[in-house]
Amino acid sequence: MKVLIIGLGSIAKKHIAALRKNWEVSVYALRSSAKSNSLDGVTDLYSTNELDELQFDFFIISNPTSKHAEAIEKILKYKKPLFIEKPLFDKIGTSNQALISRINNDKIPNYVACNLRFLDCLQEAKKMIAGLRINEINSYCGSYLPNWRPDVDFRKSYSANKEMGGGVHIDLIHELDYLYWFLGMPKKSNTKFTSQSHLDISAVDYANYLLEYDGFCASVILNYYRKEPKRTLEIVTSQATFVVNLLENKIFENGKEVYASSQKILDTYEVQMNFFLKNILVKDDFNEFNTVNEAYKILALCMEN
Template identity: 30%
Template sequence: MTSPTVLISGLGSIGLRHTRNLKACGIQKIIGYDPNKERRLSFETTMGLESCDDFEKGLEKKPDLVVIASPNLFHVQQSIAAADHGCNLLIEKPLGTNQDSVPRLIQTIEEKNIFAHVGSNWKFHPAFTKMKQLICDGKIGVVFSSRVHGGYWLPDWHPWEDYRTTYSARKDLGGGIEFDAHELDAITWLLGPVNSIKSMTTNTQILEIDTNDLAIACLKHDNGTLTTIQMDYLYPVYRRKYEIAGTKGILEWDFNSGLTLINKDGETKHFPEEKIDDLNEMYVAQTQHVLEGIKGLTPPVTSVKDASQILDLQIKISRT
């Protein structure tokens, strides 16, 4: 394949991140789509790239890869439209907000034999790949429990825009912390599929939004491990923490302090090499993986079928 043509659907912050990273990886032919005229003009000016005001017009350009970075509500239908045209896919998380058309998407991907990866940038973070390696190698023994927390203060997430207008704050765009958080995807990748879930959600009214801003869930994995997860838009400081306990030791990862292994004897091993200062590195690694994938050189790290299982959990949480 010559240098691929890429269509970016959605020119918000994540769409622009993907654009910058694709350009950094040497991709020159990138087309942006967004229904918002101001975003299109900004994209053309700052990126020096072409944009269009209609998604179908973008597909008529015959892109090799379509990046779905639109609000959650549009992910599945836009992915189906792109797959119908034979385009490879990078779909931002979550896969969607319901399962209604997911089987059709999976069928089209299989029939067209296209590469489709669902956004899962933390799986490309060196601390997460190290945790998975240590767990698989039995370094902490038989894993029996984990505790996970992902939280941040929503108004600080994109300080350049009114958080109340973003998709996260709006039910009509498929927002809500249960759909926004990465933690369900990451912990099932680390510890395996989930067969039972109990959860509670709430809109605390602390923020002026109509979506859930706090969710707490207890998961039972197929291997019997129990996980508790807190996801929220409310923490006054950015918080992302994992604690995974096994019969031989404990893995602790904190966004600020990095990865630590504590064994039964209390001995502690730090992994400073697994801490990165620029989180965009994991997004670049994901971009490189996708570009390899559309050449047929590697499978998706998170397939649509994988993401569909996470969507099941997200839907169950949203209904509590």
């Protein structure tokens, strides 16, 4: 099996590691410059002219979000499955909608990678609340951007720079994604974005969403500046209050622990890749699970302000 990766950063390395755990694969990377750092076991390519003869089985798009559309354009003609790192794009608009239409018209299998859908506690929580009367949902994710990539100046990362497609609302789109996965699209939404913290970056470092559903509201708060990480989902139902601790992979019901998993968030990359490969390359049946169509709806919700 051959795969071409466009964008060989930290997230790509996680996908490569996940691939190699269970699959025999030859990995190639389309590089933007001959000066780019090479990675052991990855064959570097420097021109799209080199792609024709290699006959790739699928493509991974994991370059900066602002360059996703350009990368997809380069390889769309091959009509091979696409594994696209979230978020799908850095903006909404007619050009990106046209690109999605081309993917659909050519019936190209595709998946937008939101690995938290494969986190045990979220999968269990989805089952636990099925059929319950929900009164309120609160989703929170706060962490400290300088700690994300300790060996890199965070101010130079795409996350910190608006012009590169960064921003906490885009980086942490997972929260909106899993709420969509749980509940579907809200009837109405209100948002507030700011960039006023001590981090002094151009990208949004605080996002607040209020999502209105039939009979209840869901709030989502995201930030880049919390030094003690916190990632939780609180679901208040008529029967009980459930608190999902994503960092610990646990669920509490009315304060009592009712579920715990030893799975680490890093493990979800392997589960996700196995799901993608088994459903697209083996079964040729993806059942519309987080395709570009879904991902674009979530992106549109994410970008509303």
